[in-house]
Amino acid sequence: MMQRSALVLFSGGQDSTTCLAHALARYERVETLAFDYRQRHIVELQSRLNVLREIKAQFPHWAHKLGQDHLLDLGVLGSVSETSLTRDMAFKMEASGLPNTFVPGRNLLFLTLAAALAYRRDLQVLVTGVCETDFSGYPDCRDDTMKAMQLALSLGMDRRILIETPLMWIDKAATWQLAQDLGGTALVDLIAEHTHTCYLGERTQRHAWGWGCGQCPACSLRAQGWQRWRLQAGV
Ligand code: ZN
Numbered sequence: 280m281m282q283r284s285a286l287v288l289f290s291g292g293q294d295s296t297t298c299l300a301h302a303l304a305r306y307e308r309v310e311t312l313a314f315d316y317r318q319r320h321i322v323e324l325q326s327r328l329n330v331l332r333e334i335k336a337q338f339p340h341w342a343h344k345l346g347q348d349h350l351l352d353l354g355v356l357g358s359v360s361e362t363s364l365t366r367d368m369a370f371k372m373e374a375s376g377l378p379n380t381f382v383p384g385r386n387l388l389f390l391t392l393a394a395a396l397a398y399r400r401d402l403q404v405l406v407t408g409v410c411e412t413d414f415s416g417y418p419d420c421r422d423d424t425m426k427a428m429q430l431a432l433s434l435g436m437d438r439r440i441l442i443e444t445p446l447m448w449i450d451k452a453a454t455w456q457l458a459q460d461l462g463g464t465a466l467v468d469l470i471a472e473h474t475h476t477c478y479l480g481e482r483t484q485r486h487a488w489g490w491g492c493g494q495c496p497a498c499s500l501r502a503q504g505w506q507r508w509r510l511q512a513g514v
Pocket residue numbers: 476477478479480481491492493494495496497498499
């Protein structure tokens with residue numbers, strides 16, 4: 280069976296915006312989903328609306344494929360997990376070797392709810408920007424976790440649900456290049472200007488790679504990826 284429709288887990292950051300472009304280039308009908316889990320960088324929920332508006336304005340050949348946008352309240356996640364993403368605490372590495380930005384079970388919940396929504400909306404593929412080459416090594420972003428979730432969700436809903444992960448094996452420099460390949464300089468500029476990555480929700484400082492504090496783990500990763508990409512691209 281040919282897949283024609285997708286639901287993109289779209290937070291409004293660089294990765295999920297690149298995934299959205301990937302889905303729009305590939306599928307006939309694309310819907311988007313985000314979660315409000317009282318994240319500290321709640322500004323990303325505004326960024327995502329700006330990104331959707333700009334994609335519709337600047338990419339007319341994609342705009343007609345872009346369907347409903349969904350926002351689900353997942354406040355319960357903030358009340359069960361004590362992490363630096365949901366509480367006012369400093370970023371650090373835990374004894375487990377994981378950064379304290381890890382929200383246990385977050386992606387598992389996201390994918391389960393996304394699959395339930397996809398079921399209702401009759402969408403065939405879940406697209407998510409999880410990545411194993413990411414610095415943080417979140418266990419719920421691993422390829423094996425995604426494959427296990429795909430199997431569990433497909434069995435549990437008695438419907439084939441594919442989980443597509445276009446960024447799984449590429450680094451941040453290659454993610455910028457993927458955006459360039461999918462939508463040219465216009466998409467790269469749109470991502471730099473309108474997406475949000477900074478964990479602190481900082482949007483007063485503009486760097487070549489976008490807005491952010493420039494210091495937190497998410498900003499550092501995005502900035503380093505940009506610099507490597509510019510070097511490799513020779514621009
Ligand atoms: Zn930052």
